[in-house]
Amino acid sequence: MAQRPDWAPEGVDLETPSAARVYDFYLGGAHNFEVDRELGRKAIAAVPHLKEIAVNNRAFLRRAVRYCLDQGVRQFLDIGAGIPTAGNVHEIAQAVDPETRVVYVDNEPVAVAHSRAILDGNDKATIVQADALEVESVLDAPETQGLLDFSQPIAVMMVALLHFVPESAKPREVIRQYHERLAPGSHIVVSHVTGDHDPASAQALVDLYQNSSNPGTLRSRDEVAELVSDFELVEPGVVHVPEWHPDSPEDVWEEPERSIVYGAVGRKA
Template structure:
């Protein structure tokens, strides 16, 4: 296999990567045959998984466009994965070329790929960190260099908190991140849920416990608590396809099958 420029030396191309599998599901180009084979195996257990991931990515794009149009020009994207097609910096910088974005991910494979992809874009950076370790994120030199916490900022926690187990206290980490933001800032959160899910999805969730990326499904009230006292924008915390769809046809007949809630809130 010829190693592409976005796959730096040291990355094993013979083993699948969770980040590249996600990239495949959302229509990206940064994945290999071994990643696609694993994705197809996952789909056998949870046939709606690709739909859920695309719904999450679509919500991200809608939220970033809204935020950029509202004057937000700096973004902290936690659990970002590989910044592939239609990611935060592409959407934001298309509207405001001076928008700044810091990506954060715990997966070293995702970070290495991201650094190669973002090379040459001085208004972006990627750091290797755990979303549960808010202090290390906030004190990162790249975060401090690119993001000014004296001005409004958008904190993006899309599809990441369900990978943080209860014992790591994700609520405390989110609270610390939000406390660092000034009024006028925003937070976007999406989170997988068991609410309304068929048994096969719950069974697949149990299987995730055998991997390094176990998923913790949480209910709507528990997810809503992450927003603290920030004001949720309409339509509130809803199933992903119901969050400001661009076309009513995008909702589909069973939006609950997305298996996740999403919302955007502002600090007053």
């Protein structure tokens, strides 16, 4: 039996790897367990540039947050936010406008506990412990209702989330429920692992995650676009994350498809 670290909440599962904690490991964080690091090492052995992929996905999140801010959005709902690391949504957004409000959502106890510690004293940001698929639990949580004004635009972040939602959970319908509650001018930001261009690497990750608490699902470009089809896609549409609004030509990989991750931003008309 693994020993629970002092920073881990009571009752957390120390024996089953968690996608949020494995992602924290990829990014060099310290809030993960040996079971997470073991899965992470196996994944990196299968896909050697996996840490680079994770870092690039975070860069996409930062660019997407800045894009939404440029569109006048001052409210963010980050669903499946994971464990806080450098360049969180509230850090990016509140650096531009300190009045920007951010609600994080996750169902992983370590992510929630660490987020609460990070956000202590910040009255414009909070965390909700809830499952992304339980839309009412997310949107009607007292923390959400107390901080976000649903009559005004909100950016819903689903970065590196939807590939952990199987078709049996009807992700298209879940996203539609979020869309229905949002005001015009709201945005959705998604990133999603794909097997379109490197099926062997992508499938290796899916296979490794099968025994984690978050089994994975690959989707094609068209399937990712379908998930967010209630929204109007922002140019350039669904593209590999290095290609989405890069800050400089150097940000675009020589082979963007090596990222094995699509990114997209949509807007509610």
